[in-house]
Amino acid sequence: MRFEYSRCEKRLMTAYLTVRSGPEKGRQFPLDRERPMHIGRGKSCEIMLTDPVSSRFHAVIYFEDGNWHLRDTSSRNGTLVNDQKTDHARMLSLHTITIGSTELQLIEPAGETSDDTSLTQTVSFELVKTEHWAGEDQDPIAQVASTGHLIDLYTLSLSLLRCENPDEVISTLIELLRDRTQADVVGISFDAGDGRLKPRRVEPPDAANLITIEKALVRRIVKEGEAVWINDPAKTNGSALSSADQLSGTDKRSGASKRSGIGKNDPWSDIIVAPIHCDDTNMGVLQLYRRDPNFSQSQFELTIAAARLLSIGLSRAFERDSLKADRRRIADRNADSDELVGSSAVMQKLKERIERVGKASGSVLIRGESGVGKELVARAVHRASLRSKRPMLTVNCAAIPHELIESQLFGHRKGSFTGADNDHIGWFQQAHTGTLFLDEVGELTLEGQAKLLRILEGHPFLPVGATEEVLVDVRVIAATNRDLAEFVREKRFREDLFYRLSVFELLVPPLRDRGDDIELLVGHFLDHFRRQHGRPLLAISDEARIRLLEYAWPGNVRQLRNVIDSAVVMADDPAIEADDLGLRDAGLSRLDTLRLDEWERRLIRKALERTGGNVPEAAGLLGISRATAYRKITEYEIDR
Numbered sequence: 001m002r003f004e005y006s007r008c009e010k011r012l013m014t015a016y017l018t019v020r021s022g023p024e025k026g027r028q029f030p031l032d033r034e035r036p037m038h039i040g041r042g043k044s045c046e047i048m049l050t051d052p053v054s055s056r057f058h059a060v061i062y063f064e065d066g067n068w069h070l071r072d073t074s075s076r077n078g079t080l081v082n083d084q085k086t087d088h089a090r091m092l093s094l095h096t097i098t099i100g101s102t103e104l105q106l107i108e109p110a111g112e113t114s115d116d117t118s119l120t121q122t123v124s125f126e127l128v129k130t131e132h133w134a135g136e137d138q139d140p141i142a143q144v145a146s147t148g149h150l151i152d153l154y155t156l157s158l159s160l161l162r163c164e165n166p167d168e169v170i171s172t173l174i175e176l177l178r179d180r181t182q183a184d185v186v187g188i189s190f191d192a193g194d195g196r197l198k199p200r201r202v203e204p205p206d207a208a209n210l211i212t213i214e215k216a217l218v219r220r221i222v223k224e225g226e227a228v229w230i231n232d233p234a235k236t237n238g239s240a241l242s243s244a245d246q247l248s249g250t251d252k253r254s255g256a257s258k259r260s261g262i263g264k265n266d267p268w269s270d271i272i273v274a275p276i277h278c279d280d281t282n283m284g285v286l287q288l289y290r291r292d293p294n295f296s297q298s299q300f301e302l303t304i305a306a307a308r309l310l311s312i313g314l315s316r317a318f319e320r321d322s323l324k325a326d327r328r329r330i331a332d333r334n335a336d337s338d339e340l341v342g343s344s345a346v347m348q349k350l351k352e353r354i355e356r357v358g359k360a361s362g363s364v365l366i367r368g369e370s371g372v373g374k375e376l377v378a379r380a381v382h383r384a385s386l387r388s389k390r391p392m393l394t395v396n397c398a399a400i401p402h403e404l405i406e407s408q409l410f411g412h413r414k415g416s417f418t419g420a421d422n423d424h425i426g427w428f429q430q431a432h433t434g435t436l437f438l439d440e441v442g443e444l445t446l447e448g449q450a451k452l453l454r455i456l457e458g459h460p461f462l463p464v465g466a467t468e469e470v471l472v473d474v475r476v477i478a479a480t481n482r483d484l485a486e487f488v489r490e491k492r493f494r495e496d497l498f499y500r501l502s503v504f505e506l507l508v509p510p511l512r513d514r515g516d517d518i519e520l521l522v523g524h525f526l527d528h529f530r531r532q533h534g535r536p537l538l539a540i541s542d543e544a545r546i547r548l549l550e551y552a553w554p555g556n557v558r559q560l561r562n563v564i565d566s567a568v569v570m571a572d573d574p575a576i577e578a579d580d581l582g583l584r585d586a587g588l589s590r591l592d593t594l595r596l597d598e599w600e601r602r603l604i605r606k607a608l609e610r611t612g613g614n615v616p617e618a619a620g621l622l623g624i625s626r627a628t629a630y631r632k633i634t635e636y637e638i639d640r
């Protein structure tokens, strides 16, 4: 198949060698007609290779009698041109030169070798087609010889990297192409799923019904993975492309009355259509239209390269979109979303402290009973920190056998102890530049504590069995439900480490002290488990709700979550009843302890909650003096 197009200008682009494989893959070496260009490992070679098979002066490429020539300069391992060993060869565009594992290809922009200045010439279809798409490995800019456009493509790549979603990717590309090619219309059409293309975005939008292309041409572009540039479409009308189905579906009249997408009546003098691929399947095409004057060769090349970048950008954006959707789905299914539910005075205060502590850089110690949400608080601190884009790794020190804690945290070398069959990169190294959450830090061995202390002091550490020290940058957040101060007194926990860890301390209050939060959490978990277990209409009876609100929750939020999870599964329609909760000791639980000090602590917390932390008012409610209230608040370590 041949298309004709007229050339409006003599092109002055240089030929160049592009490296298709080998150590220099992706590089391009412009060729100079005026002087021989040497290829080899030698420092004075214009085309310097690092391929070890290459000789210092391996070959030379030069321009003579209107052609490029390659001569092997007595290399040790020989030179192949188009896979044939050769001493001398006349080179044509797209010919390949192989030296060891390096493959170079000669790219001669159209018109470069010819001195013919006539303004009209016949160009074979192959001249204007792009190479077949070979996925993301293909160098998107391999065909672009214009330095200005290389910068455009560089800018475009940077913008595409920043784009969050497919629409942004498309807008960025259209904007750049309209500006650089002076196209009257730039459009992107996607396969509607039935082989027909539907415009996804056209600029300016009111030109959408003007950008039509013959179906046969689209089929060819899609099938062959080729871009085409059609100049003066009126000339091509009815030549090779007899089918004249509408591309955009805006005009579905049949037979002879069909208007060709590149027909006489179209206002365009130039059309470029480039395929867009996503994961090796065609998604659609990028279309550029111009009334006058014609596109240039470099604009055609720019469009091809931009379409390839678009393909990569879209693949990534679609992948990101689907990952986001997966994440949402998983978060929906999994109750442990990161949302810290609670609006009681104590929780509000805790959230404020989390924000402040997050911005600082010291270690954090989170204290609280089991199941209160310490890990969730740790996540919130990490999210509020400057490391939020880096990972937070969680290690439960109590879940690792004592004898392995050290090697798990700090790593070990293969063979350093029985069972060390492989090298292990410790958690600290894995969390480098991020955050490490050490849950149940009180369970750390004394040796582990000593190493942790050194890391917190900024020293490097030695993985087990290693000879070289490792230095890491990790923010440590530790949590415990133990009384670490008591551990220090018992010499089970190093005092110096205790102070290092607790640069910032966050106390997570037990659920029984959070007032209305119980109601919020009930709603939160109900919503979640109803969705997860596919029972969106399941209600909860008043009696069941009251029982939940009155229960003392010794197992804290985790217990509440588990109770609701199983109630949603076990309850018969239409509603969860009190018996479904499995809290048969609910009445007793209100008096779950008879210790006076515990009840005093609870009452003081309750009074502070009601008064929004106002001690004199709380003292009034409790019927005690202010001084007693202050003393007891300090004694019981109550967070106001």
Ligand SMILES: Nc1ncnc2c1ncn2[C@@H]1O[C@H](COP(=O)(O)OP(=O)(O)OP(=O)(O)O)[C@@H](O)[C@H]1O
Pocket: 335, 336, 337, 339, 340, 341, 342, 368, 369, 370, 371, 372, 373, 374, 375, 376, 377, 439, 479, 481, 524, 557, 558, 561
């Ligand atoms: N404020 C909250 N909002 C929503 N969910 C919460 C909240 N607090 C805790 N949870 C949920 O309760 C469960 C227990 O929380 P988490 O594991 O953070 O507690 P913990 O104090 O670290 O427990 P442990 O002491 O056993 O390590 C988790 O499923 C968590 O998502």
